[in-house]
Amino acid sequence: MRKCTMLVRKHLSGWVRRMRAIEELTQEKMSEQLHMSMRAYSGLEHEKNGFSATTLMFFLAVLPQEKVLQLVEDFQEKFYEVEENEDAP
DSSP: OHHHHHHHHHHHHHHHHHHHHHTTOOHHHHHHHTTSOHHHHHHHHTTSSOOOHHHHHHHHHHSOHHHHHHHHHHHHHHHHHHHHHHHOO
């Protein structure tokens, strides 16, 4: 379970960093969009904190629909890779 938690944290923090860069937002502006403190947001980007369900929903709400689908598909790929590696002898 811990391995999966870390996979989710890494995946989402990468996405939030990339989307902030694409939108040319400061950490402060991105934290406002996600309705969280600047300190908590910084922790997300540096994989120190995980997303709460509420923060995840705010993040998904600011993404275009095609990006939401891409985020999920990218995660599925990584998840299945991890699963296959764990099942390999």
